[in-house]
Amino acid sequence: MENYGLMEEEQLVSGKHPATMCDVCKANKAIVHVTQITEDKIITSHFCTACANSKGISHADKSIKSSLYHFLEELGEETDLVVESGTKKNCSFCGMKLGEFRRTGRLGCSHCYTDFDTYLRKILKKIHGSTQHTGKVYLPPNPNSYELEQKMKFLKNGMNRAVTREEFEKAAMLRDEIVKMELIINGDQ
Amino acid sequence: MKTIPPVGLDWLAGTGECSEVVLSTRVRLARNLQGSLFGVRDTDRDRESVREKVQTAIGGHPSLVESVFLDLNSINRLQQRILLERRLASSELIGEEETGPAKGSALILGPKDCSSVMVNEEDHLRIQTMLSGLQLKKAWNLADEMDEELGGVMPFAYHNEFGFLTSCPTNVGSGLRASVLVHLPGLVLTNEIGKVLESLGQLGLIARGLYGEGSKIVGNCFQISNQTTLGRIEEDLVDHLEDIIRRVIGYEEEAQQVLMREDGNMTEDKVWRAYGTLEHSRSLSFLELMDLLSRVRLGIGLKLLPQVSVYTLNKLMFFTQKAHLEEAAGRGLTSGERDLHRATYVRKNFDGTNILDGGGQTA
Numbered sequence: 001m002e003n004y005g006l007m008e009e010e011q012l013v014s015g016k017h018p019a020t021m022c023d024v025c026k027a028n029k030a031i032v033h034v035t036q037i038t039e040d041k042i043i044t045s046h047f048c049t050a051c052a053n054s055k056g057i058s059h060a061d062k063s064i065k066s067s068l069y070h071f072l073e074e075l076g077e078e079t080d081l082v083v084e085s086g087t088k089k090n091c092s093f094c095g096m097k098l099g100e101f102r103r104t105g106r107l108g109c110s111h112c113y114t115d116f117d118t119y120l121r122k123i124l125k126k127i128h129g130s131t132q133h134t135g136k137v138y139l140p141p142n143p144n145s146y147e148l149e150q151k152m153k154f155l156k157n158g159m160n161r162a163v164t165r166e167e168f169e170k171a172a173m174l175r176d177e178i179v180k181m182e183l184i185i186n187g188d189q
Numbered sequence: 190m191k192t193i194p195p196v197g198l199d200w201l202a203g204t205g206e207c208s209e210v211v212l213s214t215r216v217r218l219a220r221n222l223q224g225s226l227f228g229v230r231d232t233d234r235d236r237e238s239v240r241e242k243v244q245t246a247i248g249g250h251p252s253l254v255e256s257v258f259l260d261l262n263s264i265n266r267l268q269q270r271i272l273l274e275r276r277l278a279s280s281e282l283i284g285e286e287e288t289g290p291a292k293g294s295a296l297i298l299g300p301k302d303c304s305s306v307m308v309n310e311e312d313h314l315r316i317q318t319m320l321s322g323l324q325l326k327k328a329w330n331l332a333d334e335m336d337e338e339l340g341g342v343m344p345f346a347y348h349n350e351f352g353f354l355t356s357c358p359t360n361v362g363s364g365l366r367a368s369v370l371v372h373l374p375g376l377v378l379t380n381e382i383g384k385v386l387e388s389l390g391q392l393g394l395i396a397r398g399l400y401g402e403g404s405k406i407v408g409n410c411f412q413i414s415n416q417t418t419l420g421r422i423e424e425d426l427v428d429h430l431e432d433i434i435r436r437v438i439g440y441e442e443e444a445q446q447v448l449m450r451e452d453g454n455m456t457e458d459k460v461w462r463a464y465g466t467l468e469h470s471r472s473l474s475f476l477e478l479m480d481l482l483s484r485v486r487l488g489i490g491l492k493l494l495p496q497v498s499v500y501t502l503n504k505l506m507f508f509t510q511k512a513h514l515e516e517a518a519g520r521g522l523t524s525g526e527r528d529l530h531r532a533t534y535v536r537k538n539f540d541g542t543n544i545l546d547g548g549g550q551t552a
Contacts, residue, residue, distance in 0.1 A: 094230045106311075108230035110221065110346035110354045113361075120358060124351070127359055130420025133352025135363040136333070140223075140344045150349075161424075 022048035088115045148185050155181065193268060194257050196298040196305055197275040197319060201507055203499030205322020209490045210438050212370040212410065212503065215276075216328040216427070217317040218336050219355045219364035223344040227356040228311050236293030236309045243308050246342040247297060253338055256299035261290040270512035272296065276319065282310045303328075304335050311356050312364075314339065323438075325367055325431045329423060332365075352419065362419030367430050370399075371437065374409040374487040375444030385440060386411070392433055393417055399479075408479030408506075413437070445490055460488035464497075467505075467539050472525075473532040475509065482506055501538065509534055 022030045023046050030046030089098050092115055096108030101116065113120060124131045137154035139147055155178050162171035200213035221227060222242060226235050240260070247253040261269055261283060269290065272278040277296060284290040295308035307315040316339065318331040346354040352362040360366070376382040386396045395416045399407040413434060415426050448456045463484035473481075482502050488494040489502075507513070509531045515522050518530055 094226055096230060104229060105359075106229040106356045107227060107354075107358065109226045110223065110348070113348055113351055113354055120351075123358055124361065124419060128362065128417040128419035132350055133348075133362040133419055135352060135365070135422045135426075136336075138340060138345055138347040138353065140347070141341060 022046060022051050024048075024051040091115045145185070148181065152178065152181050152185070193259070193264070193271065194298050196257075196302050197277045199303045200319050200321040201500060201503040202321045203503055205320055205324045207438055208322035208499050209486070210371055210373070210441055211323040211434070212372060213319055213321060214324045214328045214367075214369050215317060215319045216325070216332045216365065216367045217315055218332050219312040219353065219360045219366075220314040220316065220336065220340070221346040221354055221356070222313045223346045225313060227313075228309065229356060233292040236291060238293075239309055239313050240293040240295050242343060243295070243297070243314070246339070250338060250342050252300060253297075253342075256297050259296045259298060261294040261296065262292070267512055267516060271516060274507075274510040274512050277305045277317075278307060279310055279315075282307050301331065304331055306335070306339070312360070323369060323431070323434060325369070325427045325434075329365075329367065329427045333423070360418050363421075363423050363426065365418055365423050365426055366414055367427050368412050368414035369430065369434050370410060370412050371434065371441075372408070372410050372483065372486055373437070373441050373444075374483050375441045375448055375490075377406065377409045379444045379447055381440070381444055385437060389413060389433065389437075390416075392429075394430065394433055407476065408483045410479075410483075442490075445487065449491060456487075456491070457493055460484050460491070460493050464488065464494065467535055470532040470535065472528040473509075473535060474528050475511075475531070478509060478531060478535065479506070505535055505538060 022028045025048060028048030028050065030048055090096065091108055091112045093111035094108035096112050098116055098119060101107055101112070107113065107116075121131050137151045139151040143151070155174055159171050159174040159178065162168070162174060205211065205214065222239060225231070225239050225242075231239075244258050247256060247258065261272075261278070266286075266289065269278065269283040273280060273283050277298070282290060282294050282296075284294070291309070293309045297306035297308065299305070301318075303320055304316070304318045306317070316332050316335050318328045318335070320328050320331075348354055353364040355361045355364055373382060373385075376385055389396050393416050394413055396411050396413045399410040399412070413430070415430050418426070421429075463481040467478075467481050467485065482505060485494065485497060486499075486502055489497055489499065508517070511522075511527060514527055514530045514534070517534070518526075522530060
C-alpha cells in the first residue's frame with residue numbers, strides 16, 4: 001500500500017486504509033490491516049483496536065508483529081495448507097512458516113525466496129504474470145566475474161535500446177559505463 | 190532539537206509538465222540488505238544493525254555524505270508528523286501515536302532536495318524521488334542514480350531470476366512503484382471517472398484516492414501507479430504509466446470542455462464561489478478546503494482564473510495540514526482551532542497581492 005496522500009484529519013491519518021471500517025464490529029474505524037494471499041487472490045482484512053485485541057493483536061507496533069504471528073499461525077492451522085512437494089514448510093534461515101506467509105503476505109528474509117520457491121513461483125506468476133526479472137542487473141560491491149558479465153550484458157542491451165529509441169545522450173552515458181566496466185574486468189584478469 | 194532540511198518540497202512549485210492536472214510524480218525503489226532479516230521477522234537489534242550499516246555506508250560515500258541522516262527517534266512527535274505530511278515518511282515508519290517509531294527507523298534526506306530514503310520501513314530501504322508535475326523519466330533516473338550509489342556501498346538482496354528481493358512479493362523484481370497524483374474534477378463532475386478508473390485496472394495500473402486504497406475521493410485527487418514490478422524493465426514500466434497518464438489528461442481536458450459547453454455559466458459560478466469562500470472564510474475544515482481548492486484548480490484549467498498560480502494552491506493544500514498548522518502556531522491545536530488557523534492561513538495567502546506575486550508560475 002502506498003501512502004501517497006496529504007495527511008490531515010485524525011481519522012484520515014491514523015490508519016493505512018483511513019476510510020475503512022472494522023470487518024468484525026463494523027462500527028469503529030480499522031487500525032490493523034492483515035493481508036492474506038490465497039491461491040488466486042489477495043484479501044485484506046481490517047480490524048479496529050478492540051476487535052484486534054480480542055483476536056490477540058495488540059495496538060503497539062512491535063507487539064502487532066509478535067502477536068500477529070500467533071494469531072496468523074492459529075488461523076493457519078485451521079485451514080488446510082496444500083503444500084506441493086518440493087516446497088518446504090519453513091524457511092531454513094529465518095524460520096518463517098509458509099502458512100504465516102500466506103496470512104501476512106510478507107516474507108521473513110531473502111532465503112524465503114529459495115525455500116518457498118515452488119509456491120512463490122505460482123504466486124509471482126499470478127501477481128506479475130512472470131517470474132523473470134528483466135530490469136536492472138545488480139552489481140554488488142566487490143563483484144565476481146559472473147556478476148560483472150551479467151551487468152555488462154545488461155548495459156550493452158540498454159545501449160542498443162537507447163540507440164534504437166534515438167536517446168543518444170543516454171546511449172553515450174551507457175557507453176561510458178561499459179568502458180569503465182571493461183577496465184574493471186580487464187584489471188581483474 | 191534537530192532541524193529538518195527542506196527536502197520534499199520541490200513538488201509544490203507547480204513547475205513540471207501538465208502541472209494544472211498533475212500535482213506530483215513519485216518513484217520509489219524497494220531494496221533490502223543481503224543477509225539481514227526483513228521487517229516482519231526482525232528484532233530491535235536487527236533493525237539497529239541495519240540502521241548502523243546504512244549510516245556507516247553513506248557516511249563514507251563521497252556524494253551521499255552531503256545527505257542528512259535522521260534517526261526518527263531523535264526528533265519529536267510533531268517533527269515526525271511533519272515528515273509524514275511531507276510524504277517523506279510513511280505512517281508505518283513513524284509508528285503509532287502511543288509508541289512512536291520502532292527502533293532503527295530512520296530517513297536519509299537528500300543529497301538532492303527531491304530524494305530521500307526510508308530506512309527500516311516494510312523493506313530495509315525505500316528510495317524515493319518526488320517531483321512537481323509530470324516528470325516520470327526524471328524521477329526514475331534520479332531514483333536509479335541513488336540506487337546505484339547505495340547499492341555500490343552495501344550489498345543488496347538480489348536473485349538472478351526474481352531480481353531485487355522484497356518483503357512483500359508484490360514488489361519483487363524491479364521494486365519500482367511509480368505514482369502520479371492527478372486532479373480530475375472534469376471526469377468526476379461528468380460522471381466519467383468510473384469508466385476511466387476501471388480501464389486503468391485492465392492496463393496493469395491501479396488508482397487510489399488521495400489517502401490510498403479504499404479511501405473516499407478527496408478534492409477530486411487520485412494517485413495512479415503501476416501494479417506489477419516483475420517481468421518488465423523499469424523504463425517500460427515508467428513509459429507505460431506516462432503513456433496512460435497522458436491519455437487520462439486528454440480525457441480530463443475533454444471533460445472540462447464538456448462542462449463549459451453544456452453548463453458554462455454554472456461551472457463558472459462554482460469556480461468563483463469557491464474563490465470567494467477561500468478569500469473570506471473564517472473557519473475551514475480540511476475536507477471543505479480540499480473541495481474549494483479543487484474548484485479553483487478547475488478554474489485555472491479552464492483559464493477562468495488566469496491570475497492564480499498552481500504554486501499558491503499547492504501551498505494552501507500543503508501548509509494547512511494538521512502538523513504544519515501546529516508547527517506554525519507553536520502549540521497543539523484542537524480540531525476547531527485548527528479550522529480557524531487554516532482559514533487564517535488561506536486568507537493571508539490568497540489575497541490579491543499573494544496571488545499576483547505568483548511565487549513563481551502562472552498556469
